[in-house]
Amino acid sequence: MNAASNDKAKCSRHGDSDCDKAAAREVIKAHDSEIDRRRQGNGDGDRARDGTYGLPLNSNAIGSIPDVADYEKLRAKVVSREDELSFDARYRSRASDMERRVDEIIRNVRKEDEVLFSGQVPRKGYHGQLHPRFAGDHFLSNVDLIDETGLFKIASMMPKGAHLHNHFNACLPPHVLLDIAKGMDRMFITSNLPLICKGEGEDKFENFDKCEIQFSIMSPDKEDAGDLFSPRYQSRQTMKFSEFLNRFPTYYTRADVGTDGKTKADKWLLHKLLFQEEEAYDHLQTASG
Structure with missing residues (x-):
C-alpha cells in the first residue's frame, strides 16, 4: 500500500477530522519554513501587524485546546503567520x-x-x-x-x-464623450437590432429600447456599411455617426426626447449610455441582461 492509500485508509478509520488536523499541521510547517527563510534574509523586516512572529505550533496542542482563551492564542499565531506571508507584508513593515x-x-x-x-x-x-x-x-x-x-x-x-x-469613458460625463465623438470623422455607430418602428402602441419603439449600441473608430477597410434605420439592417453593420445624428429625428418620434431635432439623438443616446439602478439590479435582471 502506498503513502496516499495509507492516508486514505487512516481517514476512513478515524474520520475526516484527523485528516484535517494532519493537513493543517503540514500547512503550518510550510508557513514556518517560509517565515524562517524570510527572517534570515531580512532580519525583522517582515514583522506582522501586531509585532509578533508565528511561533512553531505544537502539533499535540491542535487536538487538546482546553478553553477559549487558548484557542484565541493559537488562532492569533496562525493569523500572524498568514500576515507575515501576505503580499503587502514587506511594504507594511518598511512603510515610512x-x-x-x-x-x-x-x-x-x-x-x-x-x-x-x-x-x-x-x-x-x-x-x-x-x-x-x-x-x-x-x-x-x-x-x-x-x-x-x-x-x-x-x-x-x-x-x-x-x-x-x-477607463476613459468612465472618467468623463457622457455628454462630453458624445461631443468628442461628433468631431471624429471616422466615428461609427452600430446596433444589434435595426432601429425601426413596429406598428403602433407601446411596442412601437421596442427595438429602440432593446438595442445595444456600440461606437467604433474604423479605417475604411474595416467598414461594413449598413442602414441602421432599414428593416434589412444586419447586426453590427456600420453607419457614420454624423449620418446617424442627422437622420435619427426622422425615425424616433417618441416624446421622451422632446421636439428639438438637434437634441433628440443626444438625449436618446445619453439614456442608452447611462445605466439606471432598476436596470442594473432589478430582481429580474440576470448576468446576460
Missing part, C-alpha cells in the same frame, strides 16, 4: 512615518464615511422593503452619496497615475 500617517488618516476618513451612510434614510427596494444605507452597497444604489464621502474627495485630488485602472 509619512505613509503610516496617511494610512491612519484614510482609515479614519473611511470610518467617517461609514457614519455618513448609516445616518441616511433607508432606501426602498423590492416591494417597498427598506434597506439601510452602507458603503459596500451597489454603486448605482450609492451614487447619490459617493460625491459626499471623504474618500472620494481624497481620490479626486490624487494624480492620475495613482489610480489603479480607469
Whole structure:
C-alpha cells in the first residue's frame, strides 16, 4: 500500500477530522519554513501587524485546546503567520512615518464615511422593503452619496497615475464623450437590432429600447456599411455617426426626447449610455441582461 492509500485508509478509520488536523499541521510547517527563510534574509523586516512572529505550533496542542482563551492564542499565531506571508507584508513593515500617517488618516476618513451612510434614510427596494444605507452597497444604489464621502474627495485630488485602472469613458460625463465623438470623422455607430418602428402602441419603439449600441473608430477597410434605420439592417453593420445624428429625428418620434431635432439623438443616446439602478439590479435582471 502506498503513502496516499495509507492516508486514505487512516481517514476512513478515524474520520475526516484527523485528516484535517494532519493537513493543517503540514500547512503550518510550510508557513514556518517560509517565515524562517524570510527572517534570515531580512532580519525583522517582515514583522506582522501586531509585532509578533508565528511561533512553531505544537502539533499535540491542535487536538487538546482546553478553553477559549487558548484557542484565541493559537488562532492569533496562525493569523500572524498568514500576515507575515501576505503580499503587502514587506511594504507594511518598511512603510515610512509619512505613509503610516496617511494610512491612519484614510482609515479614519473611511470610518467617517461609514457614519455618513448609516445616518441616511433607508432606501426602498423590492416591494417597498427598506434597506439601510452602507458603503459596500451597489454603486448605482450609492451614487447619490459617493460625491459626499471623504474618500472620494481624497481620490479626486490624487494624480492620475495613482489610480489603479480607469477607463476613459468612465472618467468623463457622457455628454462630453458624445461631443468628442461628433468631431471624429471616422466615428461609427452600430446596433444589434435595426432601429425601426413596429406598428403602433407601446411596442412601437421596442427595438429602440432593446438595442445595444456600440461606437467604433474604423479605417475604411474595416467598414461594413449598413442602414441602421432599414428593416434589412444586419447586426453590427456600420453607419457614420454624423449620418446617424442627422437622420435619427426622422425615425424616433417618441416624446421622451422632446421636439428639438438637434437634441433628440443626444438625449436618446445619453439614456442608452447611462445605466439606471432598476436596470442594473432589478430582481429580474440576470448576468446576460
